[in-house]
Amino acid sequence: MTEMITVYVPCDAAALSVGADEVAAAIVAEAARRHQAVTVVRNGSRGMLWLEPLVEVATAQGRVAYGPVAPEQVPELFEAGFLTGGAHPLGHGLTEQIPFFHHQQRLTFARCGLTDPLSVEDYRAHGGFAGLERALTMAPADICTEVADSGLRGRGGAGFPTGIKWRTVLDAKADEKFICCNADEGDSGTFADRMIMEGDPFCLIEGMTIAALAVGATQGYIYVRSEYPHAIATLRRAIDLAYEQNWLGAALHGSGHRFDLEVRTGAGAYICGEETAMLESIEGKRGMVRAKPPLPALEGLFGKPTVVNNVLSLCSVPVIMAKGAAFYRDFGVGRSRGTQPFQLGGNIRHGGLFETAFGITLHDLVYRFGGGTASGRPVRAVQVGGPLGAYLPEHLFHLPKDYEAFAAEEAMVGHGGIVVFDDSVDMAKQARFAMEFCAIESCGKCTPCRIGSTRGVEVIDRIIAGDRRDENLTLLEDLCMVMTEGSLCAMGGLTPLPVRSALKHFPEDFDRPASAPAQAAE
Amino acid sequence: MTDPRHSGTEAGGNAPLSASIPMAGGSSRLLDAPLAGGSSRPWDAALAQQIIDGFAGQRGALLPMLHALQGCFGCIDDAALPLLARSLNLSRADVHGVVTFYHDFRRSRPGRHILKVCRAEACQAMGADALIAHIKDHLSVDFHETTADGAFSLEAVYCLGNCALSPALILDEKLVGRVTPARFDALVAGVRS
Numbered sequence: 001m002t003e004m005i006t007v008y009v010p011c012d013a014a015a016l017s018v019g020a021d022e023v024a025a026a027i028v029a030e031a032a033r034r035h036q037a038v039t040v041v042r043n044g045s046r047g048m049l050w051l052e053p054l055v056e057v058a059t060a061q062g063r064v065a066y067g068p069v070a071p072e073q074v075p076e077l078f079e080a081g082f083l084t085g086g087a088h089p090l091g092h093g094l095t096e097q098i099p100f101f102h103h104q105q106r107l108t109f110a111r112c113g114l115t116d117p118l119s120v121e122d123y124r125a126h127g128g129f130a131g132l133e134r135a136l137t138m139a140p141a142d143i144c145t146e147v148a149d150s151g152l153r154g155r156g157g158a159g160f161p162t163g164i165k166w167r168t169v170l171d172a173k174a175d176e177k178f179i180c181c182n183a184d185e186g187d188s189g190t191f192a193d194r195m196i197m198e199g200d201p202f203c204l205i206e207g208m209t210i211a212a213l214a215v216g217a218t219q220g221y222i223y224v225r226s227e228y229p230h231a232i233a234t235l236r237r238a239i240d241l242a243y244e245q246n247w248l249g250a251a252l253h254g255s256g257h258r259f260d261l262e263v264r265t266g267a268g269a270y271i272c273g274e275e276t277a278m279l280e281s282i283e284g285k286r287g288m289v290r291a292k293p294p295l296p297a298l299e300g301l302f303g304k305p306t307v308v309n310n311v312l313s314l315c316s317v318p319v320i321m322a323k324g325a326a327f328y329r330d331f332g333v334g335r336s337r338g339t340q341p342f343q344l345g346g347n348i349r350h351g352g353l354f355e356t357a358f359g360i361t362l363h364d365l366v367y368r369f370g371g372g373t374a375s376g377r378p379v380r381a382v383q384v385g386g387p388l389g390a391y392l393p394e395h396l397f398h399l400p401k402d403y404e405a406f407a408a409e410e411a412m413v414g415h416g417g418i419v420v421f422d423d424s425v426d427m428a429k430q431a432r433f434a435m436e437f438c439a440i441e442s443c444g445k446c447t448p449c450r451i452g453s454t455r456g457v458e459v460i461d462r463i464i465a466g467d468r469r470d471e472n473l474t475l476l477e478d479l480c481m482v483m484t485e486g487s488l489c490a491m492g493g494l495t496p497l498p499v500r501s502a503l504k505h506f507p508e509d510f511d512r513p514a515s516a517p518a519q520a521a522e
Numbered sequence: 523m524t525d526p527r528h529s530g531t532e533a534g535g536n537a538p539l540s541a542s543i544p545m546a547g548g549s550s551r552l553l554d555a556p557l558a559g560g561s562s563r564p565w566d567a568a569l570a571q572q573i574i575d576g577f578a579g580q581r582g583a584l585l586p587m588l589h590a591l592q593g594c595f596g597c598i599d600d601a602a603l604p605l606l607a608r609s610l611n612l613s614r615a616d617v618h619g620v621v622t623f624y625h626d627f628r629r630s631r632p633g634r635h636i637l638k639v640c641r642a643e644a645c646q647a648m649g650a651d652a653l654i655a656h657i658k659d660h661l662s663v664d665f666h667e668t669t670a671d672g673a674f675s676l677e678a679v680y681c682l683g684n685c686a687l688s689p690a691l692i693l694d695e696k697l698v699g700r701v702t703p704a705r706f707d708a709l710v711a712g713v714r715s
Contacts, residue, residue: 017699188642267624284584346647351686
């Protein structure tokens, strides 16, 4: 019998989507055939998604990576001695020396991919619950101050300072308060919430529990979109384990505090990513946006003071509490402090999650780390910040990723998603899709969004068809202004962002001869 | 409040109940999750009422109830609306309003498998439109339709969180990335056989 060797095969949904389960099964079978003692640990993803399924082997030098592995390649990996880090064409050396990984600054995702997501022991061994343990010794106001001092701003898109939001809830007088985690990550090009919920679920549980201590809340909800069945299952199991070990429930880790946590499943409505629509949905109603004020911090879920934070905001809290506000604040630029997990998707060679301090440029993300397009054709546009984010041309790729620099270019960092398009993209078609998506997903409460989006599709159709183009372009501009100024929430208010940016940076796509369909059609 | 140990783990919050409901794969953890391609039992008012009662005391229980009912019966049967309304002290119009607001809730039974194809931007950048055209052609259905043999219901979805491995689809609860027409055909053939 040889020495037991640990092999890691991710259980992240993205890895599963390209065959990670089959690879894990093949490794177990091949090890058994060779009487080789192997333990397969199903970890989260390291975020280098183009290498998935990424198999890692624990060696004395560190974890050695192989990928993307197909099940039928497993016997040859054994033959090449991969269990001792042997050379193979799929080998990448030490995982943490792969340039895409090596150049990151992982704070929020420090554990993701390293640990077994459902092992409390693993979580603790990698610094987990240290932040919560410290928070349990602090006064609520001091926790709010610590988070405020870290400079953490809402990672969901709006960028509101998290500590200030918490203090508002703390100062509100009520018999009951809530913590609601917005995990309705509906933006195309974003998958960081999913990855951390699947890869390090205790981090979210810890962040929410710290938030509860900071504001005096006793009940939390995680609202996860139904498109994420794996994340839902992982979170539910993690919550179970946290209860078993007293990290949730009546006497939090032996203290006098109580915090209960529940997962709620969305039902396919994009608008429920808007915080007030999400609260309505948790209450069991149609996901209709509420007018603000009152702020959810004062009158939120069931009319009670409620913290609504995005997954990434809450998952950044444990490291802030464990290492202190100053540690976190030292990363970043200007008023954008800390790190942001950027997500590279769409037509990109090296797609995945890249966490680094604010201030990195789009150019570095797309070319230096992303490796350009998957198709090998030139990059024509990137959409940043989801379906409500701007399309940017290459001459703006020098922009540093920071909230203010992007706002100055009528764009937004949003949730850190970056979708790359090659030169076959038809930007008029993309602009039309933005309006179409808004028409499908509008909650219908306000007219500019509900009607404006449908009219927007029609107007763009006429522009594409060459029907009184100048008049219709004027009309579209007017419509965009009405939606921007008159919509109740960001759905109608920001849909003009992709439309206007496409018009501004790619006007030639709106001016093609009507008879010649765009080169990129379909 | 219900027992938080249960409300924190299973939306059903009632162990005997979850054990008594036939769920896909025999799992109760998905009671509150959309069971694409899950059970599709004939309507049974007593069973429906039992499912609804399992959420008694839980706040804002309508969505979890709807997910559980759809997980059991494959859709939200018209006959479920008065039961829900009575149990939650809502009007039928309120319940109808919620059911029809959310894309996930179906009013009629779907095919044996539910195929949701992503048509959001990241997948568009990798040829989702062409893939979708192939799928519609291959299955001879449009979105929101079921194949003639009752095997597949085709739905559009806007992002599955697999944007670095586009184009993506989800077949029941199996997420598939880097889908090509050939890979799709093999997937469908595998399910049909």
